[in-house]
Amino acid sequence: MSLLSVRNLVIDYAETRALDGADLDVAPGEKVGLVGESGSGKSTLGSAVGRLLPRTARRTGGEVLVAGEPVFDLPPAGLRRLRRRQLGFVFQDPIGSLDPTMRVGAQLRLVLGRGADVSMHLERVRLDDPRVARAYPHQLSGGMAQRVAVAMAMATSPELLVADEPTAALDSQVREEVLNVVFSLAADAGTSLLWLSHDLPAVARRCDRIAVMYGGRVVEHGPAREVLGKPAHPYTAALAGSAPAAAAHGARLEPVPGRPPVLTGPSPGCAFAPRCALAVDRCHHERPGPVRVRHQDVLCHRAGEVTA
Amino acid sequence: MTGTRAILELDDVTVTFTAGPPLRRIRLNAMMHVSLSVARGETLGLVGESGSGKTTTSRVALGLHRPTGGAVRFDGRPFPRRRRELAGRMQAVLQHPHWSLNPRMRVGQSVAEPLAVLGRPVGDLVTEMLGHVGLEESFATRYPHELSGGQRQRVSIARALVTRPDFIVFDEAVSALDVSVQVQILNLIRDLQEEYGFSALFISHDLGAVRYVADRIAVMRAGEVVETADTATFYTAPAHEYSRQLLEAL
Amino acid sequence: MKRPDRLSIGGLACLLVLVVFALGSLAGAGGDPDAIVGPRLQPPGPGWWLGTDNLGRSMVPRVMEGVGTTLLLSSLAVLVTAAVSATFGIIAGYRGGYLNELVMRLVEVLYSFPAIVLAILVAAVLGPGQVAASASIVLVTIPLMTRLVRAAAVAVSQRDYVTSAVISGARLPRVLGRHVLPNVAGTIAVQGTYALSVGIAVEGGLSFLGFGVQPPQASLGVLIQQGGTYMIAAPWLILGPGVVLVAAILSINVVGDGLRDQLEPRETRSLT
Numbered sequence: 001m002s003l004l005s006v007r008n009l010v011i012d013y014a015e016t017r018a019l020d021g022a023d024l025d026v027a028p029g030e031k032v033g034l035v036g037e038s039g040s041g042k043s044t045l046g047s048a049v050g051r052l053l054p055r056t057a058r059r060t061g062g063e064v065l066v067a068g069e070p071v072f073d074l075p076p077a078g079l080r081r082l083r084r085r086q087l088g089f090v091f092q093d094p095i096g097s098l099d100p101t102m103r104v105g106a107q108l109r110l111v112l113g114r115g116a117d118v119s120m121h122l123e124r125v126r127l128d129d130p131r132v133a134r135a136y137p138h139q140l141s142g143g144m145a146q147r148v149a150v151a152m153a154m155a156t157s158p159e160l161l162v163a164d165e166p167t168a169a170l171d172s173q174v175r176e177e178v179l180n181v182v183f184s185l186a187a188d189a190g191t192s193l194l195w196l197s198h199d200l201p202a203v204a205r206r207c208d209r210i211a212v213m214y215g216g217r218v219v220e221h222g223p224a225r226e227v228l229g230k231p232a233h234p235y236t237a238a239l240a241g242s243a244p245a246a247a248a249h250g251a252r253l254e255p256v257p258g259r260p261p262v263l264t265g266p267s268p269g270c271a272f273a274p275r276c277a278l279a280v281d282r283c284h285h286e287r288p289g290p291v292r293v294r295h296q297d298v299l300c301h302r303a304g305e306v307t308a
Numbered sequence: 309m310t311g312t313r314a315i316l317e318l319d320d321v322t323v324t325f326t327a328g329p330p331l332r333r334i335r336l337n338a339m340m341h342v343s344l345s346v347a348r349g350e351t352l353g354l355v356g357e358s359g360s361g362k363t364t365t366s367r368v369a370l371g372l373h374r375p376t377g378g379a380v381r382f383d384g385r386p387f388p389r390r391r392r393e394l395a396g397r398m399q400a401v402l403q404h405p406h407w408s409l410n411p412r413m414r415v416g417q418s419v420a421e422p423l424a425v426l427g428r429p430v431g432d433l434v435t436e437m438l439g440h441v442g443l444e445e446s447f448a449t450r451y452p453h454e455l456s457g458g459q460r461q462r463v464s465i466a467r468a469l470v471t472r473p474d475f476i477v478f479d480e481a482v483s484a485l486d487v488s489v490q491v492q493i494l495n496l497i498r499d500l501q502e503e504y505g506f507s508a509l510f511i512s513h514d515l516g517a518v519r520y521v522a523d524r525i526a527v528m529r530a531g532e533v534v535e536t537a538d539t540a541t542f543y544t545a546p547a548h549e550y551s552r553q554l555l556e557a558l
Numbered sequence: 559m560k561r562p563d564r565l566s567i568g569g570l571a572c573l574l575v576l577v578v579f580a581l582g583s584l585a586g587a588g589g590d591p592d593a594i595v596g597p598r599l600q601p602p603g604p605g606w607w608l609g610t611d612n613l614g615r616s617m618v619p620r621v622m623e624g625v626g627t628t629l630l631l632s633s634l635a636v637l638v639t640a641a642v643s644a645t646f647g648i649i650a651g652y653r654g655g656y657l658n659e660l661v662m663r664l665v666e667v668l669y670s671f672p673a674i675v676l677a678i679l680v681a682a683v684l685g686p687g688q689v690a691a692s693a694s695i696v697l698v699t700i701p702l703m704t705r706l707v708r709a710a711a712v713a714v715s716q717r718d719y720v721t722s723a724v725i726s727g728a729r730l731p732r733v734l735g736r737h738v739l740p741n742v743a744g745t746i747a748v749q750g751t752y753a754l755s756v757g758i759a760v761e762g763g764l765s766f767l768g769f770g771v772q773p774p775q776a777s778l779g780v781l782i783q784q785g786g787t788y789m790i791a792a793p794w795l796i797l798g799p800g801v802v803l804v805a806a807i808l809s810i811n812v813v814g815d816g817l818r819d820q821l822e823p824r825e826t827r828s829l830t
Contacts, residue, residue, distance in 0.1 A: 198486050242491045372724065425728045
């Protein structure tokens with residue numbers, strides 16, 4: 001049984017549609033990378049898991065189940081219990097996610113409860129300098145602050161940790177350290193991980209499975225190696241081929257022309273069709289349903305032919 | 309350098325910062341004996357982690373920071389004391405797409421600004437430059453908040469090119485963009501360089517991006533240049549152990 | 559741009575009504591503020607809708623004149639504050655170094671005086687009157703405004719578009735005038751409205767103590783001071799100007815909040 005199950009979720013903001021029927025499953029203990037470019041809806045999906053959406057967001061359809069509980073239909077007390085016991089969140093801006101008026105140790109104690117061993121929790125995220133607990137958030141570097149945020153999110157050993165681009169605001173050297181901490185803590189606690197990122201190769205290196213988002217839907221979902229190595233959706237193929245590091249010496253990469261769509265309502269067909277080299281008439285008018293290609297679940301009318 | 313004269317040379321440059329209270333002052337070497345040169349028409353890539361000194365190198369190359377020791381030469385001559393003497397000959401495309409353009413100025417005004425600084429006529433140059441970076445004429449009247457990150461970096465590039473500079477510094481110019489947009493911008497930089505023949509210093513923490521646009525690559529670590537070699541080397545076998553680590557991390 | 563909320567629109571409407579009153583008084587509407595129209599200390603009634611004062615003057619034209627004096631005095635003072643604070647705040651914030659230290663220390667010295675003590679000191683030096691009241695408002699509002707403008711200027715100075723302009727060879731006046739000033743103008747406008755409400759309060763306090771505007775000219779402070787003498791016998795004398803004073807300060811603050819919501823979110827949006 002899935003720990004997290006998102007079914008046909010539709011989320012609307014005032015004038016734009018952020019999620020247009022997204023499906024996602026995360027099994028207990030699984031590490032899933034949710035990959036998409038800005039505007040693909042991945043942050044909305046990540047926040048929807050804990051019902052942490054901004055006030056202007058409206059759920060137009062679908063549901064989110066965490067450990068079998070419908071997140072959007074829970075009473076406030078049930079929702080708080082779910083967030084406290086089963087879910088952990090780490091966001092992009094590490095310093096902004098901590099209370100600026102409170103020392104780090106005091107904030108951790110607030111999460112852990114009185115008499116908890118703060119230094120042990122800080123050591124788990126490789127912050128063994130005792131000064132860290134006495135520091136205020138603005139005195140920490142971005143990498144240190146993010147590790148404190150990870151320690152807080154993992155303090156209760158949640159069943160699912162949602163990490164929304166946790167390293168986007170950090171320098172590359174620190175990125176690896178923070179990710180190492182996240183993955184090793186999650187592995188120790190048996191926590192499932194949903195890691196949101198726009199970097200497909202980086203996600204493929206660490207995750208079991210990858211879900212690729214485009215236009216508010218998960219367009220491809222499958223084992224990490226398969227999705228990166230033999231993508232079944234044309235968009236995934238384009239994404240995998242567009243990293244500068246993927247180019248051979250002297251070769252020129254040709255990125256997909258155009259820009260990701262901004263939806264105002266349900267997409268009439270496949271949202272990628274206007275930019276897709278394989279698109280046929282049908283792609284513009286008929287919403288693709290899920291098909292199974294090798295090990296992947298794909299939303300594409302021509303999924304079988306991508307590999308051909 | 310013999311043969312083609314270098315447009316920019318850093319000769320044994322050292323930059324030391326001092327910090328802390330007067331009696332317990334700490335000295336930090338951001339750059340230690342760094343020598344680099346950018347030949348005419350060449351793109352020199354500079355890779356390094358944060359804290360490696362590449363940001364300081366960029367500021368020294370742009371004349372925003374005076375080195376503690378060593379010499380900086382632009383087009384064979386020592387760096388002038390007054391920045392204005394180089395106005396229009398040197399430009400930069402910087403990191404944050406969100407802050408690269410003045411939010412209170414229309415795109416067209418931003419692109420025209422380097423010309424206005426020099427007191428040169430603008431004419432049709434704004435439209436022409438926007439066209440070169442793949443933006444329609446109508447963008448000139450928009451404000452930055454109406455543009456995507458990739459579009460804003462295109463405008464920054466148009467602004468940098470409008471004075472036909474000899475030398476442009478790209479400081480983490482694509483790092484904040486989505487991967488597919490990164491390639492669009494990197495391709496644009498390559499194409500424009502072919503057309504205009506400017507020299508460039510392309511600074512990034514991402515070896516993949518640097519390798520894609522640079523002719524030669526210098527690797528910095530802890531304030532020192534540990535290796536400088538042709539780009540081809542960085543696809544196969546860089547000499548320094550640290551460069552190999554960077555290559556493996558790709 | 560986001561639509562302003564109802565509260566700040568209400569505040570703006572209230573403020574406009576006050577301005578119309580003040581302008582009306584200049585045009586002679588409501589009658590002569592110095593004319594004696596009836597018996598002394600009459601409660602509100604026909605001919606004197608807000609009552610009469612201890613000399614038998616109708617309170618309606620007097621409150622109208624008072625609003626005008628107070629608003630004009632405070633606005634002029636706040637304009638001076640804005641100009642001074644913008645100049646020093648921007649230069650200190652952009653340049654940093656010793657100049658910054660000097661400006662900030664001076665501002666801190668000013669800031670350490672309680673507002674009313676500072677105002678009384680100024681009045682003692684300059685002699686009571688409108689000039690002293692204006693100068694006090696300027697000195698009381700400068701420290702906070704300068705600090706906030708400087709903080710905003712420090713942040714703006716580090717943005718890439720400022721660096722790009724410097725690299726292009728732009729001279730200091732251009733960098734400050736075209737890039738820094740327009741991007742701290744929101745802060746100046748918002749702080750200006752708050753300073754205006756502080757200014758109104760300072761004028762009220764000073765005139766109440768007799769150091770500000772001098773009778774027979776009416777200002778809200780003068781009227782409240784005079785009304786205070788007859789508070790038990792004729793409470794309407796203090797009620798009219800008092801309500802107007804509170805309304806002016808409240809509505810200006812509300813407008814300031816609305817202005818801040820309009821101007822600042824776009825500036826402070828996160829890094830993404």
